[in-house]
Amino acid sequence: MVQINSNYLKLKAGYLFPEIGRRVAAFKAEHPEAPIIRMGIGDVTEPLAPAVTQAMHRAVDDMARRETFQGYGPTEQGYLWLREKIAAQDFLARRAEVRADEIFVSDGSKCDTANILDILAQGANVIAVTDPVYPVYVDTNVMHGNTGPMSERGEYEGLVYLPTTAENGFVPPLPEGKVDLIYLCYPNNPTGAVATAATLKKFVDYARENDALILFDAAYEAYITNPAIPHSIYEIEGAREVAIEFRSFSKTAGFTGVRCAFIVIPKTLTGKAADGSRVDLHRLWSRRHSTKFNGVSYITQRGAEAVYSEEGRQQVRQTIDFYMENAAILRRTLTEIGFQVYGGGDAPYVWVKTPRGLSSWEFFDLLLGRFNVVGTPGSGFGAAGEGYFRLSAFNSRANVEEAMARLTRDAAALAE
Ligand SMILES: Cc1ncc(COP(=O)(O)O)c(C=O)c1O
16 A cells, blocks of 8 residues: 655644634634635735736747747746845845856745755755744655654654744854754744844854754745845855755736745755765755756746836835735734734834733634634744734725724723
Protein backbone atom coordinates (compact mmCIF):
# COMPACT_ATOMS: atom_id res chain seq x y z
CA MET A 1 0.00 0.00 0.00
CA VAL A 2 1.20 3.52 -0.70
CA GLN A 3 2.85 5.19 2.28
CA ILE A 4 1.89 8.76 3.07
CA ASN A 5 3.98 11.60 4.43
CA SER A 6 2.99 11.11 8.07
CA ASN A 7 4.29 14.55 8.99
CA TYR A 8 0.95 15.87 7.71
CA LEU A 9 -0.74 14.05 10.58
CA LYS A 10 1.12 16.27 13.04
CA LEU A 11 -0.57 19.39 11.67
CA LYS A 12 -3.01 21.07 13.97
CA ALA A 13 -6.52 20.28 12.77
CA GLY A 14 -7.89 23.13 10.69
CA TYR A 15 -6.07 26.22 9.65
CA LEU A 16 -7.07 29.44 11.37
CA PHE A 17 -9.23 30.81 8.57
CA PRO A 18 -11.46 27.73 8.16
CA GLU A 19 -12.34 27.97 11.88
CA ILE A 20 -13.22 31.66 11.44
CA GLY A 21 -15.34 30.69 8.43
CA ARG A 22 -17.09 28.00 10.47
CA ARG A 23 -17.98 30.40 13.30
CA VAL A 24 -19.18 33.10 10.89
CA ALA A 25 -21.31 30.58 8.95
CA ALA A 26 -22.88 29.31 12.20
CA PHE A 27 -23.64 32.89 13.27
CA LYS A 28 -25.13 33.71 9.85
CA ALA A 29 -27.34 30.64 9.93
CA GLU A 30 -28.85 31.92 13.18
CA HIS A 31 -28.91 35.60 12.16
CA PRO A 32 -29.37 35.69 8.38
CA GLU A 33 -30.05 39.45 8.41
CA ALA A 34 -26.89 40.43 10.30
CA PRO A 35 -24.86 42.96 8.26
CA ILE A 36 -21.48 41.30 8.74
CA ILE A 37 -18.31 43.26 7.96
CA ARG A 38 -15.25 41.11 7.38
CA MET A 39 -12.00 42.61 8.56
CA GLY A 40 -10.21 39.31 8.95
CA ILE A 41 -8.49 37.81 5.95
CA GLY A 42 -5.67 39.85 4.45
CA ASP A 43 -6.91 39.98 0.89
CA VAL A 44 -6.95 43.18 -1.12
CA THR A 45 -10.26 44.74 -2.16
CA GLU A 46 -9.31 47.42 -4.72
CA PRO A 47 -9.01 46.69 -8.46
CA LEU A 48 -5.71 46.49 -10.33
CA ALA A 49 -4.05 49.72 -11.46
CA PRO A 50 -5.16 50.80 -14.98
CA ALA A 51 -1.50 50.74 -16.12
CA VAL A 52 -1.38 47.06 -15.15
CA THR A 53 -4.62 46.01 -16.82
CA GLN A 54 -3.70 47.95 -19.97
CA ALA A 55 -0.35 46.17 -20.12
CA MET A 56 -2.11 42.85 -19.63
CA HIS A 57 -4.58 43.63 -22.43
CA ARG A 58 -1.67 44.42 -24.73
CA ALA A 59 -0.02 41.16 -23.70
CA VAL A 60 -3.19 39.25 -24.56
CA ASP A 61 -3.07 40.86 -28.02
CA ASP A 62 0.58 39.79 -28.34
CA MET A 63 -0.55 36.23 -27.71
CA ALA A 64 -3.11 36.52 -30.51
CA ARG A 65 -0.53 37.23 -33.25
CA ARG A 66 2.04 34.77 -34.60
CA GLU A 67 4.76 37.46 -34.69
CA THR A 68 4.40 38.39 -31.03
CA PHE A 69 3.10 35.12 -29.56
CA GLN A 70 5.01 33.83 -26.51
CA GLY A 71 5.33 30.22 -25.46
CA TYR A 72 7.50 29.10 -22.57
CA GLY A 73 9.64 32.01 -21.43
CA PRO A 74 13.32 32.09 -22.40
CA THR A 75 14.11 30.97 -18.83
CA GLU A 76 11.97 29.67 -15.99
CA GLN A 77 13.51 32.46 -13.92
CA GLY A 78 11.31 35.15 -15.48
CA TYR A 79 11.69 37.59 -18.36
CA LEU A 80 14.81 39.70 -18.10
CA TRP A 81 12.87 42.90 -18.85
CA LEU A 82 10.94 42.33 -15.60
CA ARG A 83 13.90 41.21 -13.48
CA GLU A 84 15.96 44.19 -14.57
CA LYS A 85 13.26 46.63 -13.49
CA ILE A 86 12.89 44.84 -10.15
CA ALA A 87 16.64 44.96 -9.52
CA ALA A 88 16.89 48.64 -10.47
CA GLN A 89 13.84 50.02 -8.71
CA ASP A 90 13.26 47.76 -5.74
CA PHE A 91 16.89 47.28 -4.78
CA LEU A 92 19.59 49.36 -6.46
CA ALA A 93 17.53 52.54 -5.99
CA ARG A 94 17.67 51.82 -2.25
CA ARG A 95 21.37 50.99 -2.33
CA ALA A 96 20.63 47.31 -1.88
CA GLU A 97 22.89 45.28 -4.09
CA VAL A 98 20.73 42.79 -5.98
CA ARG A 99 21.27 41.87 -9.60
CA ALA A 100 18.67 40.70 -12.11
CA ASP A 101 20.23 37.24 -12.29
CA GLU A 102 19.69 36.80 -8.54
CA ILE A 103 15.90 37.18 -8.92
CA PHE A 104 13.50 34.30 -9.63
CA VAL A 105 9.96 35.31 -10.64
CA SER A 106 7.29 33.01 -9.23
CA ASP A 107 3.55 32.67 -8.74
CA GLY A 108 3.50 33.68 -5.08
CA SER A 109 5.38 34.15 -1.86
CA LYS A 110 3.29 31.53 -0.13
CA CYS A 111 4.71 28.91 -2.50
CA ASP A 112 8.21 30.41 -2.36
CA THR A 113 8.42 30.48 1.42
CA ALA A 114 7.19 26.87 1.43
CA ASN A 115 9.25 25.56 -1.48
CA ILE A 116 12.54 26.94 -0.25
CA LEU A 117 12.63 24.01 2.18
CA ASP A 118 13.19 21.73 -0.85
CA ILE A 119 16.84 22.79 -1.02
CA LEU A 120 17.49 22.56 2.73
CA ALA A 121 18.18 19.36 4.62
CA GLN A 122 15.21 17.63 6.21
CA GLY A 123 15.22 17.33 9.98
CA ALA A 124 18.82 18.54 10.24
CA ASN A 125 18.42 22.26 10.88
CA VAL A 126 17.42 24.13 14.03
CA ILE A 127 14.71 26.54 12.93
CA ALA A 128 13.51 29.74 14.61
CA VAL A 129 10.23 31.52 13.97
CA THR A 130 8.72 34.53 15.66
CA ASP A 131 5.59 34.03 17.73
CA PRO A 132 3.04 35.16 16.54
CA VAL A 133 3.94 34.19 13.00
CA TYR A 134 2.56 33.87 9.45
CA PRO A 135 1.36 30.24 9.81
CA VAL A 136 2.78 29.05 6.48
CA TYR A 137 6.36 29.06 7.80
CA VAL A 138 5.45 26.73 10.64
CA ASP A 139 3.10 24.39 8.80
CA THR A 140 5.50 23.85 5.91
CA ASN A 141 8.25 22.91 8.34
CA VAL A 142 5.90 20.42 9.96
CA MET A 143 5.10 18.94 6.53
CA HIS A 144 8.78 18.76 5.73
CA GLY A 145 9.57 16.71 8.83
CA ASN A 146 11.47 19.48 10.59
CA THR A 147 9.45 19.33 13.82
CA GLY A 148 8.11 16.91 16.38
CA PRO A 149 4.45 16.79 17.37
CA MET A 150 2.56 19.75 18.80
CA SER A 151 2.83 20.29 22.55
CA GLU A 152 0.03 21.15 25.00
CA ARG A 153 0.96 24.81 24.67
CA GLY A 154 0.32 24.67 20.94
CA GLU A 155 3.99 24.75 19.94
CA TYR A 156 5.72 22.21 17.72
CA GLU A 157 8.58 20.38 19.36
CA GLY A 158 11.91 21.17 17.79
CA LEU A 159 11.04 24.70 16.63
CA VAL A 160 12.57 27.69 18.41
CA TYR A 161 9.92 30.33 19.07
CA LEU A 162 10.94 33.98 19.43
CA PRO A 163 8.04 35.72 21.21
CA THR A 164 7.12 39.21 20.06
CA THR A 165 4.76 41.01 22.41
CA ALA A 166 4.03 44.49 23.68
CA GLU A 167 6.62 43.85 26.42
CA ASN A 168 9.50 43.62 23.94
CA GLY A 169 8.00 46.19 21.58
CA PHE A 170 7.30 43.40 19.05
CA VAL A 171 11.03 43.11 18.38
CA PRO A 172 12.03 39.44 18.53
CA PRO A 173 14.92 38.54 20.82
CA LEU A 174 17.88 36.81 19.20
CA PRO A 175 17.71 33.02 19.60
CA GLU A 176 19.34 31.96 22.86
CA GLY A 177 21.38 29.15 21.38
CA LYS A 178 22.60 28.44 17.90
CA VAL A 179 19.98 28.08 15.18
CA ASP A 180 20.49 27.40 11.47
CA LEU A 181 17.44 29.02 9.92
CA ILE A 182 15.49 32.12 10.99
CA TYR A 183 12.22 33.34 9.47
CA LEU A 184 11.65 37.09 9.69
CA CYS A 185 8.70 38.97 8.20
CA TYR A 186 8.78 42.79 8.05
CA PRO A 187 6.53 44.71 7.96
CA ASN A 188 5.02 41.97 10.06
CA ASN A 189 1.96 39.92 9.49
CA PRO A 190 0.16 39.73 11.92
CA THR A 191 1.45 42.44 14.32
CA GLY A 192 1.99 45.26 11.81
CA ALA A 193 5.37 45.94 13.46
CA VAL A 194 8.41 47.00 11.43
CA ALA A 195 12.08 46.22 11.87
CA THR A 196 14.55 49.07 12.17
CA ALA A 197 17.94 48.86 10.51
CA ALA A 198 19.42 48.21 13.97
CA THR A 199 17.14 45.22 14.55
CA LEU A 200 17.92 43.74 11.15
CA LYS A 201 21.63 44.34 11.67
CA LYS A 202 21.45 42.42 14.95
CA PHE A 203 19.96 39.43 13.12
CA VAL A 204 22.36 39.67 10.19
CA ASP A 205 25.30 39.75 12.61
CA TYR A 206 23.89 36.79 14.53
CA ALA A 207 23.47 34.86 11.26
CA ARG A 208 27.04 35.63 10.20
CA GLU A 209 28.44 34.57 13.56
CA ASN A 210 26.39 31.38 13.67
CA ASP A 211 26.49 30.44 9.99
CA ALA A 212 22.70 30.72 9.90
CA LEU A 213 20.37 31.57 7.02
CA ILE A 214 17.68 34.26 7.31
CA LEU A 215 14.49 33.92 5.29
CA PHE A 216 13.22 37.48 5.03
CA ASP A 217 9.62 37.94 3.91
CA ALA A 218 9.03 41.50 2.72
CA ALA A 219 5.54 40.97 1.28
CA TYR A 220 4.37 44.24 2.86
CA GLU A 221 7.39 46.47 2.20
CA ALA A 222 5.35 48.84 0.02
CA TYR A 223 3.35 49.84 3.11
CA ILE A 224 6.34 51.34 4.90
CA THR A 225 5.82 55.07 5.31
CA ASN A 226 8.62 55.87 7.78
CA PRO A 227 11.65 56.74 5.60
CA ALA A 228 14.07 55.37 8.20
CA ILE A 229 12.75 51.81 7.94
CA PRO A 230 14.56 49.48 5.51
CA HIS A 231 12.46 47.92 2.74
CA SER A 232 14.92 45.16 1.98
CA ILE A 233 17.25 43.17 4.20
CA TYR A 234 19.95 43.83 1.61
CA GLU A 235 20.05 47.43 2.79
CA ILE A 236 21.90 45.94 5.76
CA GLU A 237 25.62 45.35 5.42
CA GLY A 238 26.50 41.67 5.29
CA ALA A 239 22.97 40.48 4.44
CA ARG A 240 24.04 39.17 1.03
CA GLU A 241 26.01 36.47 2.84
CA VAL A 242 23.15 35.28 5.03
CA ALA A 243 19.70 36.17 3.67
CA ILE A 244 17.13 35.16 1.09
CA GLU A 245 14.36 37.70 0.50
CA PHE A 246 10.77 37.07 -0.60
CA ARG A 247 8.73 39.74 -2.35
CA SER A 248 5.23 39.63 -3.76
CA PHE A 249 3.06 41.74 -6.05
CA SER A 250 0.02 40.53 -4.06
CA LYS A 251 -0.15 43.34 -1.55
CA THR A 252 2.06 45.80 -3.42
CA ALA A 253 -0.08 45.89 -6.54
CA GLY A 254 -3.25 43.92 -5.74
CA PHE A 255 -2.08 40.74 -7.48
CA THR A 256 -3.60 38.26 -5.01
CA GLY A 257 -5.80 36.93 -7.82
CA VAL A 258 -3.24 37.42 -10.60
CA ARG A 259 -0.33 35.65 -8.84
CA CYS A 260 3.18 37.03 -9.20
CA ALA A 261 6.06 37.24 -6.75
CA PHE A 262 9.79 36.78 -6.67
CA ILE A 263 12.56 35.44 -4.54
CA VAL A 264 16.07 36.89 -4.28
CA ILE A 265 18.92 34.45 -3.78
CA PRO A 266 22.25 36.31 -3.83
CA LYS A 267 25.05 34.43 -5.52
CA THR A 268 27.10 34.99 -2.38
CA LEU A 269 24.96 32.61 -0.28
CA THR A 270 26.11 29.15 0.62
CA GLY A 271 24.96 26.21 2.72
CA LYS A 272 26.70 23.11 3.97
CA ALA A 273 26.46 19.71 2.26
CA ALA A 274 26.49 16.43 4.21
CA ASP A 275 30.20 16.05 3.54
CA GLY A 276 30.87 19.49 5.04
CA SER A 277 31.59 21.21 1.73
CA ARG A 278 30.08 24.64 0.89
CA VAL A 279 27.44 24.71 -1.81
CA ASP A 280 26.04 27.70 -3.67
CA LEU A 281 22.34 28.09 -2.72
CA HIS A 282 21.57 30.07 -5.88
CA ARG A 283 22.62 27.14 -8.02
CA LEU A 284 20.53 24.71 -6.02
CA TRP A 285 17.45 26.90 -6.19
CA SER A 286 17.95 27.44 -9.91
CA ARG A 287 18.03 23.67 -10.36
CA ARG A 288 14.88 23.25 -8.30
CA HIS A 289 13.02 26.13 -9.95
CA SER A 290 13.77 25.03 -13.50
CA THR A 291 12.86 21.42 -12.73
CA LYS A 292 9.62 21.99 -10.85
CA PHE A 293 8.36 25.25 -12.37
CA ASN A 294 7.77 26.48 -15.89
CA GLY A 295 7.55 30.18 -15.28
CA VAL A 296 4.85 32.76 -14.64
CA SER A 297 2.57 33.57 -17.58
CA TYR A 298 3.76 36.19 -20.07
CA ILE A 299 0.56 38.19 -19.52
CA THR A 300 1.12 38.29 -15.77
CA GLN A 301 4.77 39.30 -16.11
CA ARG A 302 3.79 42.14 -18.46
CA GLY A 303 1.27 43.25 -15.82
CA ALA A 304 3.99 43.13 -13.15
CA GLU A 305 6.35 45.09 -15.38
CA ALA A 306 3.76 47.88 -15.62
CA VAL A 307 3.95 48.33 -11.83
CA TYR A 308 7.41 49.83 -12.48
CA SER A 309 6.24 52.34 -15.11
CA GLU A 310 5.82 55.98 -14.12
CA GLU A 311 2.03 55.82 -14.10
CA GLY A 312 1.96 52.30 -12.67
CA ARG A 313 4.01 53.43 -9.70
CA GLN A 314 1.74 56.40 -9.06
CA GLN A 315 -1.46 54.36 -9.35
CA VAL A 316 -0.20 51.59 -7.10
CA ARG A 317 0.93 54.19 -4.55
CA GLN A 318 -2.56 55.73 -4.53
CA THR A 319 -4.14 52.40 -3.66
CA ILE A 320 -1.61 51.75 -0.91
CA ASP A 321 -2.25 55.23 0.47
CA PHE A 322 -5.95 54.44 0.45
CA TYR A 323 -5.43 51.28 2.53
CA MET A 324 -3.10 53.13 4.87
CA GLU A 325 -5.77 55.79 5.43
CA ASN A 326 -8.07 52.90 6.42
CA ALA A 327 -5.37 51.74 8.83
CA ALA A 328 -5.15 55.25 10.27
CA ILE A 329 -8.93 55.34 10.82
CA LEU A 330 -8.75 51.98 12.61
CA ARG A 331 -5.89 53.11 14.81
CA ARG A 332 -7.46 56.45 15.64
CA THR A 333 -10.92 55.11 16.46
CA LEU A 334 -9.75 52.10 18.45
CA THR A 335 -7.35 54.27 20.46
CA GLU A 336 -10.13 56.79 21.16
CA ILE A 337 -12.40 54.12 22.57
CA GLY A 338 -9.68 52.87 24.86
CA PHE A 339 -7.88 50.02 23.09
CA GLN A 340 -4.16 49.45 23.17
CA VAL A 341 -3.38 49.55 19.46
CA TYR A 342 -0.17 48.50 17.70
CA GLY A 343 0.91 48.38 14.06
CA GLY A 344 -1.02 50.03 11.25
CA GLY A 345 1.54 52.82 10.73
CA ASP A 346 3.80 51.03 8.23
CA ALA A 347 1.67 47.95 7.58
CA PRO A 348 -1.93 47.25 6.57
CA TYR A 349 -2.61 45.39 9.84
CA VAL A 350 -3.64 46.76 13.20
CA TRP A 351 -2.84 44.58 16.22
CA VAL A 352 -5.12 45.22 19.18
CA LYS A 353 -4.87 44.10 22.79
CA THR A 354 -8.18 42.52 23.76
CA PRO A 355 -10.03 44.38 26.54
CA ARG A 356 -10.59 43.04 30.06
CA GLY A 357 -8.19 40.16 29.59
CA LEU A 358 -10.52 38.42 27.13
CA SER A 359 -8.94 35.60 25.14
CA SER A 360 -8.52 36.18 21.42
CA TRP A 361 -11.40 33.84 20.57
CA GLU A 362 -13.68 35.35 23.29
CA PHE A 363 -13.08 38.75 21.75
CA PHE A 364 -13.73 37.31 18.28
CA ASP A 365 -17.13 36.04 19.47
CA LEU A 366 -17.94 39.37 21.13
CA LEU A 367 -17.10 41.37 18.00
CA LEU A 368 -19.06 39.01 15.78
CA GLY A 369 -22.07 38.60 18.06
CA ARG A 370 -22.48 42.17 19.24
CA PHE A 371 -21.04 44.22 16.38
CA ASN A 372 -21.19 41.82 13.43
CA VAL A 373 -17.52 42.56 12.75
CA VAL A 374 -15.13 39.74 11.88
CA GLY A 375 -11.44 39.96 12.71
CA THR A 376 -8.65 37.46 13.28
CA PRO A 377 -7.84 36.07 16.73
CA GLY A 378 -4.19 36.67 17.56
CA SER A 379 -3.85 33.23 19.16
CA GLY A 380 -4.34 31.72 15.70
CA PHE A 381 -0.87 33.03 14.81
CA GLY A 382 0.86 31.46 17.82
CA ALA A 383 0.73 31.16 21.60
CA ALA A 384 2.22 34.64 22.14
CA GLY A 385 -0.64 36.10 20.06
CA GLU A 386 -3.13 35.11 22.78
CA GLY A 387 -4.91 38.18 24.09
CA TYR A 388 -4.44 40.06 20.80
CA PHE A 389 -6.58 40.53 17.75
CA ARG A 390 -5.76 41.49 14.14
CA LEU A 391 -7.84 43.86 12.03
CA SER A 392 -7.04 44.33 8.38
CA ALA A 393 -7.07 47.65 6.54
CA PHE A 394 -7.89 45.89 3.25
CA ASN A 395 -11.48 46.99 2.90
CA SER A 396 -13.75 49.64 1.44
CA ARG A 397 -13.80 52.98 3.24
CA ALA A 398 -17.52 52.54 3.89
CA ASN A 399 -16.93 49.22 5.66
CA VAL A 400 -14.09 50.57 7.77
CA GLU A 401 -16.13 53.60 8.81
CA GLU A 402 -19.24 51.55 9.52
CA ALA A 403 -17.31 48.99 11.60
CA MET A 404 -15.69 51.76 13.64
CA ALA A 405 -19.02 53.59 14.05
CA ARG A 406 -20.58 50.43 15.48
CA LEU A 407 -17.78 50.03 18.01
CA THR A 408 -17.88 53.71 18.98
CA ARG A 409 -21.66 53.72 19.43
CA ASP A 410 -21.58 50.79 21.79
CA ALA A 411 -18.11 51.16 23.29
CA ALA A 412 -19.57 50.46 26.76
CA ALA A 413 -20.19 46.85 25.68
CA LEU A 414 -16.46 46.42 25.18
CA ALA A 415 -15.68 47.66 28.67
CA GLU A 416 -18.33 45.54 30.44
C1 LIG B 1 3.66 37.50 5.33
C2 LIG B 1 3.09 36.99 4.07
N1 LIG B 1 3.89 36.37 3.18
C3 LIG B 1 3.41 35.87 2.04
C4 LIG B 1 2.06 35.97 1.73
C5 LIG B 1 1.54 35.32 0.49
O1 LIG B 1 1.76 36.06 -0.61
P1 LIG B 1 1.40 35.54 -2.06
O2 LIG B 1 0.02 36.04 -2.37
O3 LIG B 1 2.46 36.13 -2.92
O4 LIG B 1 1.45 34.04 -2.07
C6 LIG B 1 1.19 36.61 2.61
C7 LIG B 1 -0.24 36.71 2.28
O5 LIG B 1 -1.08 37.02 3.02
C8 LIG B 1 1.71 37.12 3.81
O6 LIG B 1 0.93 37.72 4.69
